[in-house]
Structure formats: C-alpha cells, structure tokens
Amino acid sequence: MAEKFKKILIANRGEIALRIIRTAREMGIKTVAIYSTADRESLHVRFADEAVCIGPPSSTDSYLSIPKIMAAVEITNADAVHPGYGFLSENADFAEICTEYGVKFIGPKPEHIRQMGDKITAKDTMIKAGVPVVPGDGELLKSVEDGLQQAEVMGYPVIIKATAGGGGKGMRMIAAPEEFQGAWDSARAEAKAAFGNDGMYMEKYITEPRHIEIQVVGDQYGKVIHLSERDCSVQRRHQKLLEECPSPFMTDELRERMGQAAIKAGEAINYEGVGTVEFLVDSDRNFYFMEMNTRIQVEHPVTEEVLDLDLIREQIKVAYGEHLTGMNYVPKGHAIECRINAEDPWNNFRPSPGKITSFHSSKGHGVRVDTHVYAGYTISPYYDSMIAKIIVRAPTRADAITKMERALNEFIIEGVKTTVPFHQWLMKQEDFREGNFDTGWLGQQTLPKG
Template sequence: MAQKFNKILIANRGEIALRIIRTCREMGIKTVAIYSTADRESLHVRFADEAVCIGPPASADSYLSIPKIMAAVEITNADAVHPGYGFLSENADFAEICQDYGIKFIGPRPEHIRTMGDKITAKDTMIRAGVPVVPGDGTLLKSAEDGMQRAETMGYPVMIKATAGGGGKGMRIVKRKEDFVNAWNSARAEAKASFGNDGIYMEKYIVQPRHIEIQVVGDQYGNVVHLSERDCSVQRRHQKLLEECPSPFMTDDLRERMGEAAIQAGKAINYEGVGTVEFLVDADRNFYFMEMNTRIQVEHPVTEESIDHDLIKEQIKVAYGEKLSGMNYLPKGHVIECRINAEDPWNDFRPSPGKITSFHSSKGHGVRVDTHVYAGYTVSPYYDSMIAKLIVRAPTRAEAITKMERALDEFIVEGIKTTVPFHQWLLRQNDFRDGNFDTGWLGKQELPRN
C-alpha cells in the first residue's frame, strides 16, 4: 500500500470542507482548515485539527489567494492540498505551484486541467479519442459576421459559448439570424467579465437535451473506471437544482455506451483522480460530449449513495498512489439530491443572506444531509448561496420522490428564505414525476410568486 498523507490542507470552505474533514478523520489523516474572517464560526473551522485565517471575506483576498494558501500549507507542514469544488479546484497554476513545492494536489495534474478547461482543446481531444461531440468545429469565431456565416451552414438553432466558460456564463442560444449580433455582444461581454477571456466558439444547439453526466475515476497507472450516471437536467439558467441516479431517461444500452465513452475520455488524457464527463443527450438518445469537470462535484453524494462508495476517500487513495480495482459500477435503487440554497424561489431566486434563527435537518432511513449551517449561523453574501444538500435513497424512483417530499417537509430553516418550497413544488409536477423534462423544461414553467 502506498504511503498515505499525514496532513491535508483543505483549500475550500463550507459543506465540502466539512465533508472532506470527515473522510480524512476516518482515514487517520489530520486536516487543516483555512477560513476568511466571515467564516470564523463555520463548522469546518471547528472540526479540523488546525485552522488558519487567510484574510477578509472577499474571495479574491482569501479563498482565491494562492500566496496566502501556500503560506498556510508551509506553516502547518501539510503534505497535500484538497481543493474541493469551485474556487481553485480547476486552477492549473495552483496545481502546478503545489507540484513545484512538493505538495500533492488532490486532483488531476496541471496539464489535465488545462486540456479539459479550455472548451476547444477539450473538444479536439475528444474527437481524436472517438468520443461523440456536438456538431461544430470548435474554432474561435473571428467576428459576429463569421459566426453568422457558419450558422447558416450549420443551421439554426446554434449555441455560442465562451471558450473559457463554465456555470452557464458566456452562453447564448441563437434561434435566428436576426438575434445573432445581440447574442454575440452579450456573450462576449459576460465572458470577459467572468473569465478575463472573451473568446467565443459555436456549436449546433441540441433541441430538448437531457444533461447526463458520468462519474469517472482514474489512477496513476492508466486505469479508468466509471461509476454510473447522474441526471442533472432540472436546471435554471444552466445552474443545476436537482440531480438523480439512475436517470429516468437511461437504458442499459445507453449507460454502457456512455460509460465506455467516458472511460475513453479519461484514458485519452491519462486522467488521474475523480472527474465527471458531462454529456448532452437528445430525444433519440444520441449523446454528445459537453465538458469534463476535473474535480469532485457538488452532486457527488448522489453517486456515493447510489453505489455505496466514498468518492473523497477514492480521491485521496488515488492521490497517494493506490491502484483502482478496475470495476465499473451500476446504480442500486434510486437517489435524488435537492440543493437547498439561501434564495427566495418565488422572487426570481433572489439571494437571501442573513442569520438562521432556527434550523432542523431531515432524518430517517435513507436520508442524508450535507451542510455546514446551524441555528445561529449567518449566511454570508460573499459566497455561493447553497447551504445544504438533501439526499434520499429508496428502492424505486417513485419511493424516492415520496421520501424526498417527507424529508423536505421536515427540513426547517427560519430567518432566511430557502429553495425548499421550490423543491416541494417541483416534486408535485406531473412532468417531473413522469420523467418528462429536459434542461429547458423549468424555464417554460410558471412558478408561484410571492
């Protein structure tokens, strides 16, 4: 067995930091929490073996400050860094700095992050690997006129996308020529503001797509396995709200083909670590590579509960050199995850920071809650609005929906608005219960108003 780490610094906050701490403790590995002054009372600070304040609330001055994080690594003698998700988790420069200083970055190598982080490079890599991709050559558009000429050849609708994009930023659907210039200008402006890069490329827009992703793990010896799928099609403005496994749209044949394609994707770059290959699937169950996230994802508990496997533990074991067993996994029963955000769903999902005056999380058989909040905790306006993930597991999808309805009824948060009422509304919709939805379904629904 390879030498395990003595101490891992967690370059993140909130529920994912707490999630990593729990696995490290079970593995006998000490942990270091970093925190901004806004997170002084966060549970990840309390439960880590050590904690280092790295700056004021603004992310640029704390959780995104590589010099401050590396200083915390040095003063605590940590021998590895776990980046969680978001922040620096897909920052190749950070991974490279860790590597240069002899600190293990628990994630892929810097070249993997760079290859899959740039949409055009990633697409070219997948084409060479034989993985199906969305039609479109992936080259940067030179101008709006260039884009319109290509769109005429490709056929509308098309999707213009930021090459450095993520989280739905810099993406626009263009259904007709007359709308192209406005979409081009707004996508470039958003991409420049979000990523410092206004490069734009174009793909054929897949009508009524499902967003289905395959969880993969690769070791340091060239082995890659897949751990089944997650359906993330319930989205608002390209942001995931609910995830489930197995997908109600999935067939055994489709799972086998998508799983094999995801393994091809991982092997094409000699991928090391836990990652997710994301696909769009059309109404005829043709699937197309969309992107690869080279990190643990928010929705990883769906896979953990579906196959009874600790993905954080797998990440750490791969990082210190253990070999994979070589087995792919199939889902057992049905798992649903609802993201509970500090937002007012009936007021255009407006953020709702503030002090939580009362908090009661759901319990019972087959119910899991990943959260860092508690009664008295203040939700900061500086960070992502997610305060909890509510996950249920049951033998069938119908039973999982019923269990989630019960769990949502028991989930009490007072003092702020949350998305609990939205999820209660969602589970009552016939289209959702019948599995009849795609990534654009929610945008066509009339939500209740305050």
Template sequence: MFKKILIANRGEIALRVIRTCKEMGIKTVAVYSTADAESLHVRFADEAVCIGPAPSNQSYLKMANIIAAAEITNADAIHPGYGFLSENAKFSKICEEHEIKFIGASPEMIEKMGDKATAKATMKAAGVPTIPGSEGLLESFEQTEKLAREMGYPVMLKATAGGGGKGMRAVWKEEDLRKAWDSARQEAGAAFGNDGMYMEKLIEEPRHIEIQVIGDQFGKACHLSERDCSVQRRHQKLTEETPSPFMTDKLRKEMGEAAVRAAEFIKYEGAGTVEFLVDKHRNFYFMEMNTRIQVEHPITEQVIDFDLIREQILVAAGVPISGKNYIPKLHSIECRINAEDPHNDFRPSPGRITTLHMPGGHGVRLDTHVYSGYTIPPNYDSMIAKLITTAQTREEAINKMKRALDEFVIEGIKTTIPFHRQLMDHPDYVAGNYTTKFMEDFEMAETED
C-alpha cells in the same frame, strides 16, 4: 499515505472532506476567511488558519496565503473541493513546485480540459461523440455567420473560458446572430478576461447527463454510472438524480464506455465528470469535463455504496483503482438547498438562522455546515445544504424527499425548500419528463411560510 491534508475550501464540502480524512486517520487543516470564523469546518478540523478577509479574491482564491498555511502546518497534500481553485492549473502547478500533493488533476490536464475548444478537439481524437460545430475558436463574425448557415439554425454561441452560463447565447434565426455575438463576447471578456468564442449546433430538448469517472496514476479508469442534472435555472443545477429516468441499459453502456475512453485517452488522474448533452433521440454528445469532485457526488455514493472523497485521496497517494465499472443498485435524488427566495426570483437571502430542524430517518442524508444561530455571509455561493434521499425505486425516493422536505425547518432566512417541495409534486418531474428547459415554464405557487 498522507499525514495531513489542508482543505482549500469552505462550507459543506470542507466538512465533507474532513469527515473522510478523520475516518482514514489523516490530520486536517481548515482555512477560513474572517466571515467564516464560526463555520463548522473550522471547528471540526484539527487545525485552522485564517487566510484573509471575507471577499474570496482576498482569501479562498489567494494562492500564496493557502500555500503559506499548508507550509506552516506541514500539510503534505491539499484537497481543493469544488469551485474556487479546484480547476485552476496555476494552483495545481504551484502545489507541485512546493512538493505538496494537489488532490485533483495535474496542471496539464486542467489546461487541456478547461479550455472548451481544446477539450472538444481532444475528445474527437479519443473517438467520443461531440456536438457539430466550429473547429477551434471563431476568428470573425463573418466566419461565424457562414458556419451558422452551413450548420443550420438554431445554433449556440459559447465562450471558450465560460462557466455558469456566462458567454452563452442561443440563436434561433440569422437576424439575431450579430447581437448575440457582440453581447456574448462582451460578457465573456468581462467575466473571464477572454472573449474567445466557439459555436455548436443547438441540441433541442436536451438532457444534461454526466458520467462519474475515476482514473489512477497508472492510466486506468472506470466509471461509476450517470447522474441526470437537467433541472437547472440559468445553467445552475437545482436537483440531480441517479439513475436517470431517461437512461436505458444500452445508452448507459455506450455513455459509460465513452467516458472511460475519454479518461484513459488523456491519462486522467482523480475523480472527474464527463458531461454530455443527450437529445430526444438518445444521441449523446460530449459537452465538457469537470476535473474535480462535483457538488452532486453524494447521490452516486449512495446508490453504489462508495466514498468518492476516500477514492480521490487513495488515487492521489498512488493506489491503483479496481477498474470495475459500477451500475446503480438503488435510486437517489439530491435537492440543493440555497439561501434564496424562490417566490422572489430566487433572490439571495443571507442572514442569521434562528431555528433549524434537520430531517432524518432511513435513506435520508443531509450534507450541510449550518446550525441554529449560524449567520450565512453574503460573500459566497448561496448553497447551504444538500438533501439526499435514497430508496429502492424512483417513486419511493421522491416520496421520501417529500417527507424529508416537510421535516426540514429553517427560519430566519428564505430558502429553496418550498421550491423543491413543489417540484416533487410536478407531474412532468414525477413522470421523469424533463429537459434543461424545464424551469423556463415552471411557476412557483403561493405558499404559507
């Protein structure tokens, strides 16, 4: 087992990893930028090393600084959390070269699943259903135009190196294809340094449902059931739940088996998520695989009583998994609380928290790194907390979430708490009748702050 783990991340996920390490008797090293000097992960780690100024490309993305911090503190493993370097093949490789265990996927695995066109070809070979579309990257606009005609509109153009919705364009009719092609390539080139594109049939009324998998070093994998992440804004998830209200026993079995097949086919090691689009007829199609822990992992932990971070560490240390597939016993919902103003197009709202009251009670979990007096820096992602409620039924979990949101007081900044409170009363959400298009028609009602 590892003696000391460096957490190459910040905020609530760094704190989340530190907590499990402490429970396992493993020493921890926090790294931080100058903007995060007062963050809780710095305070609660056994050691802390400043790795640079506020901009992430000079700190949390600076591989040399992180490796140096690991070496001077004698850390024998690095946990990357999510975001930043968690799916960076080069960083995984550098850890390997320095004989520091990267608690995540191998460089080869990240490369294989990180490029969406390669990932799709790999999944087809594994017998996992994929969305009809181009074989590999599109070589020209003429090829794109011809294929779109053959598949039939609507189609979706996607950047192969994409993420966060960048380089994606839905095209509903042929006369819009050229403009979408040019703008998607330009956006992808600027964001990722790679303007390679592929195209898929656009799935109508889609739900975004992912399967949590764990694979060990011996080629064995299992799944920990599904999460429904369909409530999204600009391809960013806002809330998640498990089990999905759209799921049937038959669909869960089929999707779970496909996800395990995918993981074992590529001999996947660690915690990962196989993401699917599911159409209104409950046909499911592989979308991508995230080779890291997910933001929304707590809801899975809650419904099956399982510490995913602990399992990541055990697998990285060479411990085999049980191989058992899990089915949720309870219902759990997560609301991502962001420092954003939902009444003003979700504009970021960094600043100092003047008052904070956290909700509690049975079935309420709050993962956060903020406290009263903490200043949220403007340099990073705006998520400041994850509020999770768990109950016997979906209705009870929603009612518990309403109560917890009403208790949750954050003053000094704007947050998305009012949005989530309205969401919990929305008739379509309450009925479980939502798709990835849900937010396109959602309008915030005015509230008294």
C-alpha cells in the same frame, strides 16, 4: 505506492470542506481548514484539527489567493491539498505550484486541467479519442460576420459559448440571424467579467436535451473506470438545482455506451483522480460530449448513495498512488439530491443572506443532509448561496420522490428564504414525477408567486 498523507489542507469552505474533513478523519489523516473572516463560525473551521485565517471576506483576498493558501500549507506542514469544488479546484497554476512545493494536489495533473479547461482543446481531444461531440468545428469565432456565416451552414438554432466558460456563463442560444449581434455582445461581456477571456466558439444547439454526466475515476497507472451516471436536467439558466441517479431517461444499453465513451475520454489524457464527463443527450438518445469537470462535483453524494462508495476516499486513495481494483459500476436503487440555496424561489431566486434563527435537519432512514450551517449561523453575501444538500435513497424512483417530499417537509430553516418551497413544488409536478423533462423544462413553467 507513495506514503500516505499525514495532513491535508482543504483549500475550500463550507459543506464540501466539512465533507472532506469527515472522510480524512475516518482515514486517520489530520486536516487543516482555511477560512476568511466571514467564515470564522463555519462548522468546517470548528471540526478541522487546525484552522488558519487567510484574509477578509472577498474571495480574491482569501479563497482565491494562492500565496496565502500556500503560506497556510507551509506553516501547518500539510503534505497534501484538497481543493474541493469551485474556487481553485480547476486552476492548473495552483496544482502546479503545489507540485513545485512538494505538496500533493488531490486531483488531476496540471496538464489535465488545462486540456479539459479550454473547451476547444477539450473538444479536439474528444474527437481524436472517438467520443461523440456536438456538431461545430470548435474554432474561435473571429467576429459576428464569421459566426453568421457558420450558423448559415450549420443551421439554426445554434449556441455560442465562452471557450474558458463554466457554470452556464458566457452561453447564448441563437434561433435566428437577427438575434446574433445581441447574443454575441452579451455573451462576450459576461465571459470577460467571469473568466477574463471573451473568446467564443459555436455549436449546433441540441433541442430538448437531457444533461447526463458520467462519473469517472482514474489511477496513476492508466486505468480508468466509470461509476454510472447522474441526471442533472432540472436547471435554471444552466444552473443545476436537482440531480438523480439513475437517470429516468437511461437504458442499460445507453449506460454502457456512455460509460465506455467516458472511459475513452479519461484514457485519452491518462486521467488521474475523480472527474466527470458531461454529455447532452437528445430525444433519440444520441449523446454528445459537452465538457469534463476535473474535480469532485456538488452532486457526488447521489453516486455515493446508489453505489455505497465514498468518492472522497477514492480520490485520496488514488492520490496516494493506490491501484484501482474495481470494475465499472451499476446503480442499485435510486437517489435524488436537492440543492438548498439561500434564495427566494418565488422572487426570481434572489439571494437571501442573513442570520439563521432556527434550524432542524431532516433525518431518518435513507436521508442524508450535507451542510455547514446551524441555528445562529450567518449566511454571508460574499459566496455561493448553496447552504445544504438533501440526499435521499430508496429502492425505486417513486419511493425516492416520496421520501424526498417527507425530508423537505421536515427540513426547517428560519431567518432566511431558501429553495425548500421550490423543491416541494417540484416534487408535485407530474412531468417531473414521470421523468418527462429536459434542461429547458423549468424555464417553461410558471412558478408560484411569493
């Protein structure tokens, strides 16, 4: 086993940086925060052992600048880098450069990131591993005419996706031939702007799908285990708003099959670290591989709460070189996470940056709030609008919903608009309470007006 880390630089910001700092401190590891000038007053800067300013607010000039981050690694003598999620967390070049500098990248090997980052390569890998995939050959579409020919054979509806995609960008559902040209043009433009790559491929569109993901962890010696599932089906335009575990759609038999498929996916590439295998599940409980995220995810606290497990700690231990000793996990009780964004939910979720004038965090048994903000903190317009996550755990799903309602009512934030009212509305919806929803459900609802 490799020597334990003395100092970890966290190549991220906000609540996930603070989350990593807390676990590292409990493990006796010193931490380095990096920050842009816009994040000077963030709590992750305050609570790290050291902090280095790496540039102006623009992500390109700060959190996405590999030379600046590596300079911070060098001047602080950090021996490991934790990328968190977003930014450079799935950048194979960054992982490779860390390795070349003799610094441990707390995550998978660069080749894992590359294999799973390209959707066509990932799909081909899963087919070879025997993991069910969405119908579609995964080949790059050459033109609109090529797509129309394939769709005719496959049958509508179909979905075109950016091969370098993520976060719902560069995706369009097409229900009829006459929709193809417009969807093709807009998806490619969006993909080019987001990823610098407008390559597209096509799959059969799964109707009424649930988005259910399996958490996995693999050590450096070929062992991969799964840590149960999370249901992420409450979405707006492919963006997750709420996650829970266990899924109200899950059965013991389905969990076993999906868990084994996720393990096959990890074993197929000899995966190292914490990752998530994401599936679409149709109304008949057939499931299909969608993608693999080679990083910690926003919704990881849901799994932590039902398994009584610190996933960041597990991530660091695997990076040390420790052997996995646990078996596959089954959730106990129920956990729900609501993402609190600085957005106006009654005005098309328009971003709402600005100064927080009053802040009170929810508390009490079974309530956890992960956040980096406080009264007087200014929310920057430069970054993702998520400012907090409220996570509750309870013996049953009904109890968890009741507890979440209480926690949302107790969560006070003034000075900016947030999605708290949306989640209060959601908890009262009969379809949600009964577990009767899929990824398209929210788009079919009429939200209140502000």
